[in-house]
Each structure stands twice: as C-alpha cells, then as structure tokens.
Amino acid sequence: MQAAPPTLQSIAAEFGVSSATVSNALSGKGRVSEGLAARIRARAEALGYAPSLPARALRTGRSGVIGLVLPDLANPLFPKIAQAVEAAAAREGYGVLIADSHGEVGAQTAALQRLVQRGADGIIVVPRRGTRVLELDVPLAVIDTPATPGNTVSADHRAGGAALAAHLLGLGHRAFALVGESRESSVQRDRIGGLRAGLPQTARIETIWLEEAPETDFPALARDGITAFAATSDLHALRILTTLQRAGLAIPREASVAGFDDLAFAAAVTPSLTTMAQDSDRIAGAAVAALMARIDGPEPAAPPAGTTGGSAGGTAAETAVPMTLIARESTGPAPASTRSEPRPHPATRSQRETTP
Amino acid sequence: MQAAPPTLQSIAAEFGVSSATVSNALSGKGRVSEGLAARIRARAEALGYAPSLPARALRTGRSGVIGLVLPDLANPLFPKIAQAVEAAAAREGYGVLIADSHGEVGAQTAALQRLVQRGADGIIVVPRRGTRVLELDVPLAVIDTPATPGNTVSADHRAGGAALAAHLLGLGHRAFALVGESRESSVQRDRIGGLRAGLPQTARIETIWLEEAPETDFPALARDGITAFAATSDLHALRILTTLQRAGLAIPREASVAGFDDLAFAAAVTPSLTTMAQDSDRIAGAAVAALMARIDGPEPAAPPAGTTGGSAGGTAAETAVPMTLIARESTGPAPASTRSEPRPHPATRSQRETTP
C-alpha cells in the first residue's frame, strides 16, 4: 500500500541532478554548492528519506550492527547488560543483534559465526564462565573480569568484593560465610577473592561453593556463629535470606546478608537486599566505545607479534569499572553477643588470603 | 589478515562458469547439470561459503532479520521471551534485532521505525501496557493478551488466573488477596479477572492495585483472615512472601502465596514460589510462525475493508497459549482455624465477579 520509499535517485530526479550529488549533499563529503545542498537536505527531511542500510552495507562493508552474545539469556543479570548495550549502540547509530549461547561452548562459537555472517561490524561477548573466546576477524569486546586475558572491560569484581567486605566489617561482623556457585567462573572467583582480601587475618571465614555443597545448611551456620553472609549473586543471597528468615532468624538483627548485581528483585524483598551493583551503563558504554574504536581504526597500534595470544589491544579505555555498594536493609550491625564473646571457632579460616 | 571471503564470483571463476550458475547450483532453482551442481556445492561447503546477507537483502528486499521490541529490557520476564524468540527465529534462519522502548510510547514508536529502517522483515512487539501499536508496512506480531485487539499470540492469562484460583480453592482457601500493580496493564487485568472468575461467589476477595496502594500492609491482611495471596507477578509475590515471613508468619502453613511467570528466583527462595508459568517457547514460536506466514504470503486473505482497525489477520495460528501451574512450596492447605471458623469479615467482597 505504501508508496515506494524515497531513494537517492528519486530525490535526484526531483532536482534534476545526479544521485551522486544528492549523496554528497547529505553526507557533506563531495563538493556541492551550499544552496543546492541545503535544498536537498530540506527535501530529504521532508520526505523522511532514510538510506537503505543494506545497500550501504553492501557498498561499504559496514552493516551498522553489532552482535551481543550472552552465555544465557535467562540469566537475570542479562537484561541490564542488554539494555545498556542497546542504548549505547543506539547512541552510535548501531543496531544490536542478540545471540544466546545457551551456556554451551559449541553454541557460543556457532552464535559468533552466525553474527559474523550476518555482517556484524563488531561483537560484544559475555563469555560463558571459563570460556576463552576464539579469535575472529571481527572486532571483539569481551566483558568478563579484569583478570581474564583478552578482557576488554568489566566491573572490578575484586574491588567490589573488597568494598563489600569493608562494609560488613564496618558493621562489626567478624565471622563470614562467602557463598559462590562455581569455582570455574572467573567473575565469582574474583568476587570471593576480593571479599577475602578485604577481611582481616583474624576474621573467621567459611567459603562455600554451592556447586560442590548444594545442601549447605545456612541456618546451622548462623547458629554456629556466622553473622554475615555474602553471596556472589543476589540470587543466592535471596536464597540465603529467605532460608534464614524461615528458620526464624531476624534479618539483619541476627544475621546480615548481601549479594551482587542489584538484580530486579533486590529492592522488592523484605528486608531489601544490600548488594554490590555493577555500573552496566558504563561497562556497556566502554565495550561499545572499544568496538567503535577498533572498527574505525583497523589496527590499534598493531601488536608486533603473536596477534592471537596476547592480552594486547590495550586501548586506553578503562578496563575495570568500579562497583557501587547499595546498602539496604539486609545488612546491619553484628549482633552484640557475637561481637563481645567470639564463638568456639575463633580461627577456622579455611584458606589464607590470596592476593597476588 | 584473513583472505577475502568467498563469493559467488570467486567460486564461479574456479569452475570457469558464471556466477549465475553457481547461484543456481546452490539454491537449486535454475537448471544446472547434477554433476556440476554437486561439485559446486562441495566446493562451496569446503570453502565455507556464506552468501553476503547485505547483498541478498539489497536484491531481494529481505534482510533475514526480525525485530523484537520490548517495553523494558530490565523486566525480568524479558529474558525468557527473548531467549525463546531468538531460538525460534534462529531455527528459521532469522536474526533478532532488539530494541528497548524504555516503557515510553514515543520511544516505542521510534524503536519500531529504527527497526523498519534497518530492514527488519517483521517485528515482534510486546507493547507497553495499554499501548496500541501503530500500523506499519511491515508484518507485525503482537504479544499481549488475547483480549487486546491486534494481538497475535499470548499466554491465556485469564485461564491461567482461573487455574491458579482453582489450585488455591482446592487447598481449602476461602479468603483471598489478589494483588496487581497497575490496572492499565491488560495482562494484569486478565490475570486478576481470571482469578476472580475462578473463585466462587461465597469467597472473600480483596483486590489490591499496588500502584494505588503502595503501602499495603500484607501481614495485617493475613491477621485479618486472608489466607491466600495471589499476585500478578512473581516479583510482587516475592515481596508479599518475604514481608509475611518477616512478620513471623509461616508460609505456607499460615498463608499461601502464589505468583505468575516463574521468574528466575521463584525456585530459589525458601519456601519456593508456586507460580503460573507461561510457555514462552510456544508463544515465541507462534509469534515467529505468524510473522513468517505474513512475510511469505503478502496478503493473508486480504480483509475487504478497514485494514487499519480490525482484529483481522486471523491466521489459523493459536492465539491463546495455556499457562502451566508450577506448584511449589509457597502454597499449601488453608489453616484449619480459618476453614472452620471464618473471621469477622465474612463477606467484604470488594467487587463482584465480572465474567462477561
């Protein structure tokens, strides 16, 4: 039903000029008299002219689209990242093509290739934990942890962990349970490592990997003297919070609970969850910016040798974005009893601090 | 670094034939001798030939991409939908371009136009509550509620509500709080409507819209005799659950709580959350299928008049996908006390049943 959309040719015909002139007028590149250029721009505007992206892509080899590969779209952290990436990309005039790797390495590779074939100008990857992203002939930005080789930008999980530790310490806590899911995840390792690094030698620390100890009895830990629970994800923090609550413990009076990422529900629970949030906007912005830089400048001061392995590509862009503590109701002063009279296990510290 | 990717021309040159022949051989369309065709296919395979999507798009007008517009990427339901859409689209060889409308109508329209400009062959829209999606010259599939005009496919929220009501009724509950966020959302209206329709005239029903009564005191309601809380979203169910729990009520012994959508945390809380799940895969599959049908068959038995307004386009595709009850620990038998001796407010039924 719609009339054919305006093209360079159709506009050119109206003015009796060639399509090249119209192209130049709109892009401001060639030499066109100012008067004519102005009239052409006005007319194009009025017509609602929009260049055909496929045609442009064909000619220039740039599709104006970047890919976003995520380990698992169902991961509740994803929406924030996706939203931030989409916004940042849109600001640069780019579209965002999504791909889900379903947490499988094979699918991750396949997804990358599909995106490349679709002509993505660059790809942002949040790798599945422990995965190394293969090298491609497309600019890549990796969001993982500062420690990962090839990482482009990410939250400073380690510093975030340390900051959360400081928060709990400041509230008087001296016995901690640090709860993660999987040791394989470098993000989780960093968070736990940061927490541990932020706690003094004298603190009691139990580290629990849920993957290995899924049946952990949190109320028992609390009864055993643990007063602060820090989980690497709000999801686990929520589990701990509700489990303790159901066992009759008052949060935060009898125990404090904190998580990471400020997931959607963190503010909705009662008591609301204290959490370390990543600045998704800044991270996404940096990832997109890094991509843009690599797309525009082909070789970023080409690494002399071994393009494959290196942690090269060190753009001046920031690499570790600080995290922000969002102190809510689930953390509070350590119970007085524990403060004054430490329990039987004064130094069960399972592992010593591991700062490099 | 990478050698130029293979094109039809480069393959044609290898065989000393024209690019048209190669195209025909690969697509199986024109007339090519079987022997040559087989050799060409083999060679293309070996070379990892992939057609240039932009070029194809330019020629055919089909980009092989569909757009997905969501009201708010930060909405926790989004991941499931996005994941399902992505999978369904990938199965059909389509890519998915995302766009966030930030809940604003203006942004929603702008996002749609950006997608159209990008050459999306079709667009799936989950409209912001209460929004009517404007007509475009691009196939559209709308996921909202069966009641919305123009809706393509969605969960049967009303029947889901009724089924949840039946579940609670079966557990012996007779006094309910139905909790929604906003009356403007047709999804929420349907869910609440379904719940109400599934409850008998004799039941006590309190309907609460959180937007209007954000400070609702749920423990007070429970003390007042309400034994079952059904919220239109797991997010609110979680809020209710934790609030009651903190107030010292044992869930589900003293009160049952249920939600909708089976969000990521529903299984993680203690007690785990009973919820009505939508079958995102089926919904997304149907939406994608509807899009494909409209893309391939230009006019679906063209509606004689008023292409704009109608609830036309009635493809044979299913429109209301049944929801599934996921009974977990947060719902249980109504407390005996309430069962035998109803509380002081036996008939505070705020509104009567409203089945059409």
Next chain:
DNA sequence: GAGGTTTGCTTAATCGTTTAACCCGATGCC
C-alpha cells in the same frame, strides 16, 4: 531430417549507495 522441446549455461539488469575519476566553465597568476 526438419521442426520443436529440453538441457545447460551465459548475459545482463537490478537492488541503492558510495566514491574515485573526470569534465567544463570561471577565475587567478605572472
């Protein structure tokens, strides 16, 4: 063996944009 049909491929146009190369008239310079 002449006419018609297949078969198997080629030619060439087309999608809409970008961009290098060229062209012509008007100036500017010494």
Next chain:
DNA sequence: GGCATCGGGTTAAACGATTAAGCAAACCTC
C-alpha cells in the same frame, strides 16, 4: 594571454546476489 586551479557538478564503476531473458547444442518425434 597562456596556463594552472578551483568550484560544482556528472559518469561510471563498484559491492554480491538474484533472476528474467537469451542462446546454442543436444535430444526427441514422426
């Protein structure tokens, strides 16, 4: 006044795939 320069355009060649139309040889048919 001869020659380079510049401003304001035009031409034409891409980009890579698709597809209608064309064309020569081979095959069939009676």
